[in-house]
Amino acid sequence: QRGDTDRKSVVFIDLDGFKDVNDIYGHEVGDALIVIIAGALRDNVPKDGMLARMGGDEFAMTIGGDNAEALASAFAGFVLDYLHSPIIVGERSIHIGASIGIASGTLVECTSTELFRRADIAMYHSKITGKGRVTHYDAELNNVRERRLAIEGQIRHGLEHNEFDVWYQPIIDARSQKMVGVEALVRWPRRPQGPLAPDEFITVAETSGLIYGLGQFVLSRACQDLEPYTDLKLSVNISPAQFRDPEFEAKVEGALALSHFPPTRLQLEVTETYVLENPERARSAINNLKAQGIAVALDDFGTGYSSIGYLRRFNFNTIKIDKSLAGLVDHDEQASALVSGTVRIATALGMTVVAEGVENEKQMKLLRLAGCDQLQGYWYSQPMPIEAIMALRQQRQC
Incomplete structure (x- = not known):
């Protein structure tokens, strides 16, 4: 039986340019694109992993076990590779990317909510440093995030x-x-x-x-x-x-x-x-x-x-x-x-x-x-x- 000391990883995916797809092609094309991407992600989730759609253009994948970080990284790599090629929606060929964050730890170190927060911070860092990349959470990112929020205010x-x-x-x-x-x-x-x-x-x-x-x-x-x-x-x-x-x-x-x-x-x-x-x-x-x-x-x-x-x-x-x-x-x-x-x-x-x-x-x-x-x-x-x-x-x- 698995306990709180098991390693867990969260992969947070935010699609880059999805708002532009809706603005340019309309919401029907945007919805169809999400369905296609969701299907591809679901078909490639590692064994025992769980995929969820978090919002309009955000997905998260969680996985546990000693090998969680390696599986999470491999899944994130697949997502970037998959989105490197255009996606065909009807007669349209649409280019879209993703900013990805990964956070890992045990539930003794932090709650599952905190793991999601850390993965979100890492994803945000990917987005502001050039998009189309994966960032692994560390404590320094938290400081960067706090400073950015302060400057925002x-x-x-x-x-x-x-x-x-x-x-x-x-x-x-x-x-x-x-x-x-x-x-x-x-x-x-x-x-x-x-x-x-x-x-x-x-x-x-x-x-x-x-x-x-x-x-x-x-x-x-x-x-x-x-x-x-x-x-x-x-x-x-x-x-x-x-x-x-x-x-x-x-x-x-x-x-x-x-x-x-x-x-x-x-x-x-x-x-x-x-x-x-x-x-x-x-x-x-x-x-x-x-x-x-x-x-x-x-x-x-x-x-x-x-x-x-x-x-x-x-x-x-x-x-x-x-x-x-x-x-x-x-x-x-x-x-x-x-x-x-x-x-x-x-x-x-x-x-x-x-x-x-x-x-x-x-x-x-x-x-x-x-x-x-x-x-x-x-x-x-x-x-x-x-x-x-x-x-x-x-x-x-x-």
Whole structure:
């Protein structure tokens, strides 16, 4: 007979991209997909294991015995392998992934509820570190989770109590060297616990859904700040979570109407990760935004799987060459050739090219020589509040 000292393992599976399937194809296709996946999981549960559907797109598998951890790991590996190939639903071929967490222990060490909680924490870690992976729970993950929950609460408080600001970095015309636009960047200077870098709080905002409120704040404040400077364009980053929102285009339209900001002065920057993951939704959103007169830029170009095919397919107005590529032109011939090649392709497709991360005069001259239309980076200015940027602009013009 088995007792409380037996090892038990819990595998927690959360499907990545299931909400997009419902949004794009409808709930009938989403339901059919769940049925197919549930059948495959059930047919591959280890002997004596138990599978349960925990929610819309979440499953859990529990198993006991001395070999529990190995069986749990093998099952998690099967799930990732199975979802690596597209799933056929009717005539559709659907790509979907999974974030998986595993927790193991005896019921003497922790209750079954605690094991499920730990597996959930591990799954969450898989989701925020890149998806499509398995994480085994350890105590450090608990500390990470607690910190993220604390930051989540602080973001809510910050949005309610005006703790956030929007700062701006100039975008410079490569030929005239004049400021032609700015990129809006969120900052959190009035956080009671001390300022926190965007890298630390943006991911928390994205995974908690708070990015909708934060993104709307940045867009509205930036439009309000830039509205008087009629000759400057405004560029605003859009997170994948915002872009995924079916009401996103309407929210942008609303923010522009409230601030009386002309759509033709606004450019929204999206990353290729989301565009490639959700091509149909991305194309629809880009077309809707462009119909309003808003320009769309592909950010971080050169960091992923950029291809000419999808540049044509999505018809961006602008490509922003990432600083990890543009910042190498002064000492790496290959990087320099890639930048020149990108400029030629973009020019042929009627797109503007912005080089980010310009840090010295040599880089500036080489990027201008390569044909980049606009330049951005610390060589010109670091991000600053709107008043400081306008003072800098006046000084440069003098």
